Amino acid sequence: MNTAPDPSSVTFPGPVTVIGLGNLGKAIVGTLLRDGRPVTVWNRSPARAEPLLARGATAAATAAEAIASADLVIVALLGPPAAREVLTGAAGAVRGRALVNLTSGGPEDARELAAWAAERDADYLHGAVYAVPQTIGTAQSSITYSGSADTHRRWRAPLDLLGKVTFLGADAGHASGYDVAVLAGMYGMLGGFLHAAAMAKGAGISAAELTPMLVSWLTDSFPALATFAEEIDSGDYTSGESSLAMNAAGLQTIIRASQTQAIPAPTLVPLKSLIGRQVAEDHGSESLARVAELLRSGT
Numbered sequence: 001m002n003t004a005p006d007p008s009s010v011t012f013p014g015p016v017t018v019i020g021l022g023n024l025g026k027a028i029v030g031t032l033l034r035d036g037r038p039v040t041v042w043n044r045s046p047a048r049a050e051p052l053l054a055r056g057a058t059a060a061a062t063a064a065e066a067i068a069s070a071d072l073v074i075v076a077l078l079g080p081p082a083a084r085e086v087l088t089g090a091a092g093a094v095r096g097r098a099l100v101n102l103t104s105g106g107p108e109d110a111r112e113l114a115a116w117a118a119e120r121d122a123d124y125l126h127g128a129v130y131a132v133p134q135t136i137g138t139a140q141s142s143i144t145y146s147g148s149a150d151t152h153r154r155w156r157a158p159l160d161l162l163g164k165v166t167f168l169g170a171d172a173g174h175a176s177g178y179d180v181a182v183l184a185g186m187y188g189m190l191g192g193f194l195h196a197a198a199m200a201k202g203a204g205i206s207a208a209e210l211t212p213m214l215v216s217w218l219t220d221s222f223p224a225l226a227t228f229a230e231e232i233d234s235g236d237y238t239s240g241e242s243s244l245a246m247n248a249a250g251l252q253t254i255i256r257a258s259q260t261q262a263i264p265a266p267t268l269v270p271l272k273s274l275i276g277r278q279v280a281e282d283h284g285s286e287s288l289a290r291v292a293e294l295l296r297s298g299t
């Protein structure tokens, strides 16, 4: 008798269930089906499953049935309340399952579900998706995970199919800790872009004309973030290369120019106010990065 393990069962240990067929869930199922993998799906609104059934997926009538039908369960729901509601509603089915939750949320949401899963003898791995549905399954997709190392190792083949895998350790909240911080940075940039586009329009420059110059300047500015990061981690802001006082003056100019065009500056005024407080406390010659200290203090 041949006792050697079937190589395909080692690299891809079995069928997969996907819970949630929104834009992300659909893209995940499509990627798995393209690779010839058996996939069971469940979605609150069953009609969303239909195009995937035509491509070979199997529909489950309930979330519990879907979870019971595969050892690996990928969850992609709108937000933490939906993930909590669906999983707790199917609690009887999760024992022995590897739950990979790609629903965006905060670190505390992931830790709460990981503890809930552990109480039911289920493994929990949380994933933060750095991709859009169109790039899932391509080299432009990257997903960072934290939580169950066993699930990350055992189910590496299907996870690899979805995008570049990075494992950040056993704390289920760690991937989300990175994610919400990265997204806070992204939205800060988007808020800045939208304000810039409104100001440019007011000055007779179209958003399309502005954007290449803005992108070029942002790209040239990115290395400064690493310098600011060193200052924040060391708590030494004395280099003062981009001083608080200089930035206060610069922001004041931009806010005034914006208001002259009757464009409010809701993304800039709070930053100006934080900088102003530090200047008032006699830190004007220190680095702009010192603002992070004020934010961390929560005052």
Ligand SMILES: NC(=O)c1ccc[n+]([C@@H]2O[C@H](COP(=O)([O-])OP(=O)(O)OC[C@H]3O[C@@H](n4cnc5c(N)ncnc54)[C@H](OP(=O)(O)O)[C@@H]3O)[C@@H](O)[C@H]2O)c1
Binding pocket: 020, 021, 022, 023, 024, 025, 043, 044, 045, 048, 076, 077, 078, 079, 081, 082, 085, 086, 102, 103, 104, 105, 129, 130, 131, 132, 133
């Ligand atoms: N799309 C992206 O580019 C992207 C990228 C990174 C991360 N993410 C994250 O991935 C998650 C899913 O995103 P998405 O783009 O797929 O969202 P979406 O297209 O809006 O789909 C949301 C899904 O959640 C389901 N849902 C919402 N409330 C529910 C509830 N109370 N009970 C059961 N199901 C519920 C919806 O079911 P119905 O069909 O019944 O409404 C649908 O399947 C989000 O957390 C998102 O932040 C998305």
